[in-house]
Amino acid sequence: MKILLTGSAGFIGFHTAKKLLARGDTIVGFDNFNEYYDPTLKAARNTILEESGNFQVIRGDLKNTDDLRKAFDLIGGGDDTRVCHLAAQAGVRHSIENPDEFIQDNIQGTNNVMELCKEYGVGGLTYASSSSIYGDNEQSPFSEEHKSDSPLSLYGMTKKCNELQAFTYYKLHGLKSTGLRFFTVYGPYGRPDMALFLFANWITKGEPMQVFGEGKMQRDFTYVDDIADGIIAALDKNYDYEVFNLGGGHTEELMDYITTLEESLGKVGEKEMLPMQQGDVVATSADISKAQRMLGYNPKTQIKEGIPKFVEWYKEYYKV
Structure with a gap:
């Protein structure tokens, strides 16, 4: 397939592009390489992709349709084309x-992508949603059938809007789309603003870790390779209109996550216990049965295996 992948220099986009290139797909990447976090990390990811062959990147802004057209021109339209829209401004707290x-x-930005998908006659769209849309949902594990109309952050609100945009474009224009609700993704080449990265930095520098929610929060931590496999399955299946949870299938307490990281680093960090932050939820847990049934989604990596893989990369990349 020919695939336009927005956010190709991002964490999830990079890992997804690597897997797609490895199986022989042609990828046009699109990224603005902004400075929300270290742009040299984004550049390092992009270099690996460029060295893989069958990959080229357009540097541009989702808000600029002229930039986007340059990428769409390279893939054209037709049944064998897909858009994998992973670019977004991330960060629950940053959104507030x-x-x-x-x-x-x-x-x-997402509306621009969908409008050009319609105009160019792209075969299908797969896009990133988020577990943040569930907001104050008290049912657990979170199912696609549960309410998702009360997000607790601006970020979650924008992701819910994306799902509504996709539904409208399908109903009005027949644009096939699959939305994927990601649950707390971690792994090598991760985002420096995410908890695992922050904890690793604090531990290696001997600084106290800021542990919010008194360490009692629970998350469905999902290894990035499992997420990438789910994205690729969605691209291949190309349903008319669906949304799926992509989680790890296991909920872990934050303190267990930290302990596993400390064991992998061989160093115990000092902890500063703090109350929950605005926009956070106590626990997330994904019901992945729909993705298992319709995508063949099968997450394989638990934190006992995934965190050591992150630490191995972290030590090599940062020479610590």
Whole structure:
């Protein structure tokens, strides 16, 4: 297939592109390489992709349709083309402080992508949603059938909007789309603003870790290779309109996550216990039965295997 992958220099986009290239697909990447976090990390990911062959990247902004057209021109349209839309402004807490940025990037940017999918006659769209859309849902594990209309952050709100945009474009224009609700993704080449990365930095530097929610929060931590496999399955299946949870299938307490990291680093860190932050939820847990049934999704990596893989990369990349 010919695939336009937005956010190709991002964490999940990079791992997805690597797997697609390994199986022989042709990828056009699209990324703005912004400075929300270290752009040299994004550049390192991009270099690996460029060295893989069958990959080229367009540097541009989702809000600029002229930039996007350059990428769409390279894949064209037809049944053998897909758009994998993973680009977004991320960060639950960052969204609360910068609402306009998130609305422009995540809602207007996504609308531009969908409009060009329609115009070019792309064979199908797979896009990133988020477990954040479940907000204050008290049912567990979270199912696609549960309510998702009360997100607790601007980020979650924009992701819910993306699902509504996709539904409308399917109903109005027949644009096939699959939305994927990711649950707390971690792994090598991860985002420096995510908990695992922050904890690793604090431990290696001998600084106290900021542990929110008194360490009692629970998350469905999902290894990035499992997420990438789910994305590729969605691209291949190309349903008319669906949304799926992509989680690890196991909920872990934050303190167990930290303990596993400490064991992998061979160093115990000092902990500063803090209350929950605005926009956070106590626990997330994914019901992945729909993805298992319809995508063949089968997450394989638990934190006991996944965190050591992150630490191995972290030590090599940062020479610690």
